[in-house]
Amino acid sequence: MTQLVVEGLHKSFGAFAVLHDLTFSIREGSIHSIIGPNGAGKTTLFNVITGLYPPTHGRVLFNGADITGRPAHALAALGISRTFQNLQIFLNMSALDNVLVGYHLSCRPRLLPSLFRWPAVVRRDHEYRQRAEQLMAFVGLSAFVGAEASAMPYGALKRLELARALAVQPKMLLLDEPAAGLNPKETGDLDTLIQRIAERGVTIVLVEHDMRLVWAVSNHILVLDEGRKLAEGTGAEVRHNPDVVAAYLGEGGRHR
Ligand SMILES: Nc1ncnc2c1ncn2[C@@H]1O[C@H](COP(=O)(O)OP(=O)(O)OP(=O)(O)O)[C@@H](O)[C@H]1O
Ligand SMILES: [Mg+2]
Structure with a gap:
């Protein structure tokens, strides 16, 4: 089709x-x-x-x-999601947070519950973190789950961008x-x-x-x-x- x-x-x-x-x-x-x-x-x-x-x-x-x-x-x-010819990774953020940026693209956060950290929001954040870790494992980046993006080699950053693009499913x-x-x-x-x-x-x-x-x-x-x-x-x-x-x-x- x-x-x-x-x-x-x-x-x-x-x-x-x-x-x-x-x-x-x-x-x-x-x-x-x-x-x-x-x-x-x-x-x-x-x-x-x-x-x-x-x-x-x-x-x-x-x-x-x-x-x-x-x-x-x-x-x-x-x-629809994409990666870029010139890597677009936030080097001042952790690897995991870079993947989480992908999730934020796909969901509309509701401001009020987020401000008060309602239990549902905390649960959702935890779930997203777990999913981001799974995606990092899927692209072969398990070793970098706790890493800062700035400390990662170029090849790993390319995979990280791929993980972020996959976060929007x-x-x-x-x-x-x-x-x-x-x-x-x-x-x-x-x-x-x-x-x-x-x-x-x-x-x-x-x-x-x-x-x-x-x-x-x-x-x-x-x-x-x-x-x-x-x-x-x-x-x-x-x-x-x-x-x-x-x-x-x-x-x-x-x-x-
Ligand atoms: N924002 C822009 N303003 C003006 N010209 C542009 C712009 N973006 C691309 N171009 C021009 O359009 C043409 C095609 O560029 P493009 O980057 O799409 O090629 P490409 O096929 O991706 O090349 P490469 O294989 O080198 O990445 C080039 O001549 C480029 O200079
Ligand atoms: Mg090009």
């Missing part, structure tokens, strides 16, 4: 068009990768889908509802270069983690330059070039597409 539809999406910054009339859809439960050279518009596409930028024109539909331009908390409530998770800056062992572990998240029924939208990871996990691949759809299909289809080879994967391109 189709979960996300991007319809005639166009994004310009001033006179500079970054996305051109982009149309594609993403199936529920799939691992859908979006690849393309630097500057192709992948992050901009994520920023438009997740409401950070309004499109110049075009629409984004999630389960049939128009979500164009909706803010992050509204999308979290619908089940998303139906769709957008990952912008989750393997960037990771060593080969950490990237290998990421394959398994992404597949385990997908097995929980979460649709994954993956922007990534690490082609080994892309080939390993993707059900479907969309190739962008200069803000336009260059090709899409299964890994085998995309890999052998002459346009993709010329622009991205072949001799001139930097990916193989």
Whole structure:
């Protein structure tokens, strides 16, 4: 079943068009990768889908509802969350509190009970803490449950951001270069983690330059070039597409 539809999406910054009339859809439960050279518009596409930028024109539909331009908390409530190409972790907070920020995005705290620390609120906080610890364990961060974020290595912070994105219990998770800056062992572990998240029924939208990871996990691949759809299909289809080879994967391109 189709979960996300991007319809005639166009994004310009001033006179500079970054996305051109982009149309594609993403199936529920799939691992859908979006690849393309630097500057192709992948992050901009994520920023438009997740409401950070309004499109110049075009629409984004999630389960049939128009979500164009909706803010992050509204999308979290619908089940859409993301990670960022440039890590967005609060380094002045503990690791666990960073994950708890994710829960606060998905629930509307009632001010009065929180002020008086009513028993129900204390119970709820305890429950969230337990769930945050479970999520940290799920992404392989049990050893950092008591850590300050500032004391964690880069690879662990990338996982922490993933745990925070999972805290809203998303139906769709957008990952912008989750393997960037990771060593080969950490990237290998990421394959398994992404597949385990997908097995929980979460649709994954993956922007990534690490082609080994892309080939390993993707059900479907969309190739962008200069803000336009260059090709899409299964890994085998995309890999052998002459346009993709010329622009991205072949001799001139930097990916193989
Ligand atoms: N806020 C902005 N204002 C002006 N131009 C922007 C803005 N954001 C992105 N761009 C431009 O849009 C183009 C696409 O950038 P984008 O970051 O979406 O590419 P990308 O495919 O994610 O690249 P990379 O693989 O390097 O992350 C680039 O030319 C970039 O300079
Ligand atoms: Mg990018």
